Amino acid sequence: MKCLNCGTTTDHYLCSCCQNPDILDKIFNEIRFYNQEKCSNPNIMEFANGLTEKYAERNIIPELLEMFDSGITDFYYCLYYKMCRDVQFEEKAIHFIQSQDINDIRTQNILYNLIDSYIPNDFIKPQKWCNIIVENKNLCCELYMIAAKYFSMIGEYDLSDTIADRGLILCKGDNYKSFMMYEPNELIFKLSKQKSDTNRYRTKKPYWPITEERRRAVAVFYDKKGIKYPRITLKPKKVNENDFSPINECFEDNFDNYCAFWCSESFSISSAKSIYQIAAVKVCNKLIVDEFQQLVRPWDGKATIKNAAKESGIELSAIENAEDVDLVMQKFFEFVGSDILVSTGALGNQAKLISRAARYSGMNEIKNEFYDILDLAAETSEEFDFDNNTREYLLTYFSIREGKTALEKAEVNKQLYDALKEYGE
Incomplete structure (x- = not known):
């Protein structure tokens, strides 16, 4: 077996010299986002090419993480469970967020993924976490973007605009720590579009999900605010x-x-x-x-x-x-x-x-x-x-x-x- 990082012969996916947090972060993300045409790591490419099933390279992540202490791997397990849509993700993510400093970028990464996992299937659970984002003014811009999206969906239009504006201000700054995954220009576009969506929800028609279950969930918020919304039940199938x-x-x-x-x-x-x-x-x-x-x-x-x-x-x-x-x-x-x-x-x-x-x-x-x-x-x-x-x-x-x-x-x-x-x- 070759070390996935340096290519030396080893008994594990990483040799003893490459078993450090920085290498783990690099290898984890290369496997997580593996694309044969874009991958620049020849060792991972060789490993992935020997597999027969699509995305099979991701299956080695748990074994890779077992090589490190839990204090290092908790973050990566959260991302792995989110990627696999594993039911363990919610519990692991909440535990990680509550045990870490909210100002740490990794905590914010998991918070973003937790909220993203809820929307648009759940409109109750994200409220607690989005309120935390409102209370903190020095977080990554992506968090203000997803919080603005959530508040817009439940009819908190003014709050959504306030949070979106906070993100737009960050986009014009020069602090690289303000961004997790997007470039400032991308976020400016996304936040501007969010403000446009919010204005449409406010003036024309509120956000309205496709499924009846989701409609009932969001209608609870609209009822409290006196916002009129379309029918909840789905239309019956037309008879020929x-x-x-x-x-x-x-x-x-x-x-x-x-x-x-x-x-x-x-x-x-x-x-x-x-x-x-x-x-x-x-x-x-x-x-x-x-x-x-x-x-x-x-x-x-x-x-x-x-x-x-x-x-x-x-x-x-x-x-x-x-x-x-x-x-x-x-x-x-x-x-x-x-x-x-x-x-x-x-x-x-x-x-x-x-x-x-x-x-x-x-x-x-x-x-x-x-x-x-x-x-x-x-x-x-x-x-x-x-x-x-x-x-x-x-x-x-x-x-x-x-x-x-x-x-x-x-x-x-x-x-x-x-x-x-x-x-x-």
Whole structure:
């Protein structure tokens, strides 16, 4: 066996002459960050080339560390466990930080790695350690960078900016001890970007994780500060059109209890359009007894959202911040219950719109029966058939003013139904 440092024949990975802390630090990092194309140590290259598995050279680190006293190796074990994602890392890192001087660069290195191991999976544990960084003004710049990132994530925007500014000031100094792993110019870029991210979280939308578990964790902090945030639950998977059950048509001629509904659609580049508002009025014995209306955040991109705002006259921010379709449709069907759903185009365009909204909500079917007012009109009189079988013609004929909102149009459906029933008597 050759010494990994000097190449002399030895029984261990380091010969007796090379068993000192400085050599260990050098060899540890050469193995930890080994890259065949960049490695300048021929002895490590020769050793690594004799291995068959990728990163197998790292497996010798525990044996290498056994050659030194624990007072020397504790730091390297922490880095090794972090690299391997070993569950021992957290315990070893906390013990190391608590037993060492915070001003020592190695302590700060482990502190950085500990916080980095938590984010973004845990938002509770990093708080203690980031507060320590806040309390100390002469630490390495990387620590201020990661603390600024953490505080920005949990809605402590002013504190994040303060810590980022502290790091930027250090970057303009000439103290080499202020940096662990990055060059000053790199840190200036990263800290400036962090301040930009923080401003976006503060003014547009707070940091929001991908997983539901992480969302619930960060929402605890937002709730305390009164910060509004998007939904916590994840969207259901869309149901394919071929897997969605056909609409159920109502063949009953006379009913007094039903829900008149309306879906307001927005322009979309696809042939199948999304909705930005849905409404219904509950009718009992010809009287409206309850009503429902809610905005829906269109799911077909920014152009659809902008068009919905322009078409409806509703503020763009209101459309952008509306609830996702699955949350709205759940409320809608809770409102209508098992009632018959009545509208012009209830078996036509309105059926397509509400079916697509249901599919994007993860629904396989709509159990309610649908009744189309245009079919009632055609059956009531030839006057309302063929070219005259339109909502617009019926509104003009019965002198009913069209509504603007989905709720007003749902109410118009009720008026049209009443007018046709009276006309046919």
